Amino acid sequence: MQAQPSCNDQPFIRNPVPAHGFECIQATAPNRKALETVSCEELYSDLAHSGVVIYWAFNDSLNDFNELVSLCSSKVIFDPARESATSNTAEIKAGIFPMSNVSSST
Numbered sequence: 001m002q003a004q005p006s007c008n009d010q011p012f013i014r015n016p017v018p019a020h021g022f023e024c025i026q027a028t029a030p031n032r033k034a035l036e037t038v039s040c041e042e043l044y045s046d047l048a049h050s051g052v053v054i055y056w057a058f059n060d061s062l063n064d065f066n067e068l069v070s071l072c073s074s075k076v077i078f079d080p081a082r083e084s085a086t087s088n089t090a091e092i093k094a095g096i097f098p099m100s101n102v103s104s105s106t
Contacts, residue, residue: 012037022050027057034058035065040072062086 011029016022023046025038034055046053060068066086069076073088082090 017054022052022054024054024056027055027059031059033060033064035060035068038068043068043072062089065089 011032012025012027014023014025017024025034025046027034027037037058038055043053062085066088069088076088078084078090082092085091
């Protein structure tokens, strides 16, 4: 993993996701990997703020993401209903609609 410059120097933007209470961290530079861009301290800070982190438009492979989880997590808990993809990740079949199209019934 490469040295981590400060967050202000990173080629990404933070977009709040309306009605969901967290931010989407979106790469603005082509071929940028979250593994090489975000430090564990930044990840922990984002998780402490909202409990959820979405990295969008980064160029990480599943193995890169597995490495990021390995570097930043001392313990990983799996949902037994999910199929393991790597030692630290599970395959999750997502829906077909982006979150902005999801509405809650009241």
